[in-house]
Amino acid sequence: MRSIQRGFITLAALALVVVLAACSRDAETGSGKLQVTATTGMIADVAREVGGAYVDVTGLMGPGVDPHLYKASQGDIRKLEQAKVIFYNGLHLEGKMTDILEKMSSSKLVTAVTESIPVEELHSGKDTGGTEYDPHVWFNVSHWMHAAEAVRDTLVKADPDHAEEYKAQAEAYLAKLEELDAEVRERILQIPEGSRVLVTAHDAFGYFGQAYGMKVMGLQGISTAAEYGAKDVSELRDYLVDNHIKAVFVESSVPAKAMEAIIAGAAQKGHTVSIGGELFSDAMGAEGTEEGTYIGMIRHNVETIVEALK
Ligand code: ZN
Numbered sequence: 001m002r003s004i005q006r007g008f009i010t011l012a013a014l015a016l017v018v019v020l021a022a023c024s025r026d027a028e029t030g031s032g033k034l035q036v037t038a039t040t041g042m043i044a045d046v047a048r049e050v051g052g053a054y055v056d057v058t059g060l061m062g063p064g065v066d067p068h069l070y071k072a073s074q075g076d077i078r079k080l081e082q083a084k085v086i087f088y089n090g091l092h093l094e095g096k097m098t099d100i101l102e103k104m105s106s107s108k109l110v111t112a113v114t115e116s117i118p119v120e121e122l123h124s125g126k127d128t129g130g131t132e133y134d135p136h137v138w139f140n141v142s143h144w145m146h147a148a149e150a151v152r153d154t155l156v157k158a159d160p161d162h163a164e165e166y167k168a169q170a171e172a173y174l175a176k177l178e179e180l181d182a183e184v185r186e187r188i189l190q191i192p193e194g195s196r197v198l199v200t201a202h203d204a205f206g207y208f209g210q211a212y213g214m215k216v217m218g219l220q221g222i223s224t225a226a227e228y229g230a231k232d233v234s235e236l237r238d239y240l241v242d243n244h245i246k247a248v249f250v251e252s253s254v255p256a257k258a259m260e261a262i263i264a265g266a267a268q269k270g271h272t273v274s275i276g277g278e279l280f281s282d283a284m285g286a287e288g289t290e291e292g293t294y295i296g297m298i299r300h301n302v303e304t305i306v307e308a309l310k
Contacts, residue, residue: 093135094258130222139208141181150273204281247276276308
């Protein structure tokens with residue numbers, strides 16, 4: 001009888017050990033972390049940099065995904081519901097997610113990372129048939145620093161216990177972005193002045209052009225949701241021919257066929273234009289690669305542009 005009782009006690013103790021072990025494993029794999037969901041890859045990357053080990057970040061839009069046209073799936077809605085904090089770009093980039101983001105903001109912290117950029121720094125999107133403001137602010141690195149600050153401030157609010165860590169991680173990341181900004185400026189200067197023209201499928205590079213001294217032209221307007229016609233194609237073709245532009249660029253999140261048509265059109269007029277390479281405009285590269293980070297995507301774009309046009 002005694003030994004049976006001892007047996008039960010041993011079993012109960014064993015069970016307790018198993019339960020405790022499971023709990024501590026849970027904490028390690030992130031159930032104790034702040035749950036964050038971000039729309040674009042660029043924003044998810046900033047949230048990971050600033051949040052570090054204290055956040056668990058889920059990004060909704062992977063490589064090659066066009067945010068202008070993106071609709072939230074049932075799975076996305078679940079990921080948004082599970083988050084304590086949601087980050088999105090705003091300025092109507094995620095045009096088809098406006099309603100769902102608005103709905104979520106009644107029950108959790110929802111931050112548009114562009115909201116802290118001074119409004120006088122924003123470009124109008126109306127002249128290219130788009131939204132009130134051009135949403136592609138991440139291509140001016142100093143604008144994106146405002147986004148990193150907005151992420152920091154929201155994380156501090158959501159999880160004040162780690163405020164000091166978030167502030168320190170943000171400071172380290174902001175220093176890297178400041179270096180990147182100077183690096184881009186310097187690299188673009190290596191393109192001869194007359195060749196500093198960036199021709200792409202859609203108008204994603206307006207802030208980039210203004211910040212770093214390039215003229216930018218896109219076949220499609222600010223949003224890929226806008227239509228473009230034969231007139232846009234022939235105008236851009238003639239611009240390439242008249243200005244002896246030697247390279248145009250395709251984008252990872254926009255089909256390349258329109259740019260190919262323009263190149264063929266220029267060839268018929270006796271002017272050879274090449275595809276200078278693929279740029280990451282509205283989505284980053286594959287996860288686990290350099291281009292799968294914000295800093296890496298900017299570097300990739302700048303190297304591609306400089307190599308093709310210098
Ligand atoms: Zn875009």
